[in-house]
Amino acid sequence: xxxxxxAACCKTLKLSQNIADNFESIEAxxxxxxxxxxxxxxxxxRKAKKIERLIKQAKFYTIKTFEGYSFDEIRIPSALSIxxxxxxxxxxxxxxxxxYGAAGTxxxxxxxxxxxxxxxxxxxxxxxxx
Numbered sequence: 163x164x165x166x167x168x169a170a171c172c173k174t175l176k177l178s179q180n181i182a183d184n185f186e187s188i189e190a191x192x193x194x195x196x197x198x199x200x201x202x203x204x205x206x207x208r209k210a211k212k213i214e215r216l217i218k219q220a221k222f223y224t225i226k227t228f229e230g231y232s233f234d235e236i237r238i239p240s241a242l243s244i245x246x247x248x249x250x251x252x253x254x255x256x257x258x259x260x261x262y263g264a265a266g267t268x269x270x271x272x273x274x275x276x277x278x279x280x281x282x283x284x285x286x287x288x289x290x291x292x
Contacts, residue, residue, distance in 0.1 A: 180207040209284070216281040222289045226274040235267065247272070250280045 169182035181204055188203070190196035217225070233244050242259075246252050252259060259276070261269040270291065277287040 177204060178207060178211075180204060212284055213282055216284065216286060217278065220277055220281060220287040220289050222274050222277065223270070223291075224274070225278060226271045227278060228275045231268065231271060231275060236272070247276060248279065250276060250283060250285070253280060253285065 165182055165186075168185060169179060171177075172179060172181050181200060184203055185200060188196060188199045190199055228248055238244065238247070242252060247259075261273055263269055274289060277289050280287050
């Protein structure tokens, strides 16, 4: 009964069902700590859902990461470093990045890995090939 009431309140307040699903599993010393933990849980849940939504909206063909990616055959402008690519810091500076080269050189892999990292930083991304 209480779970249904909590779920109804969450719906009215536009909170996720996550609270109603997880409130019983939260252990706390007092009600203040309980409230803090339930709110922290909701914040983390919303972050994860937003990242999932951004990745889906990006329309990547496949999910690729930097793990196992070889930068050996890639020339990077001196103004950028591999770490700048991995963290997407060039995005914050409003700098463009153009990837070009022969087929099979890893352009799409690199673009997807950069885009995926941007999604994890809660930035909106759209992947397309030209």
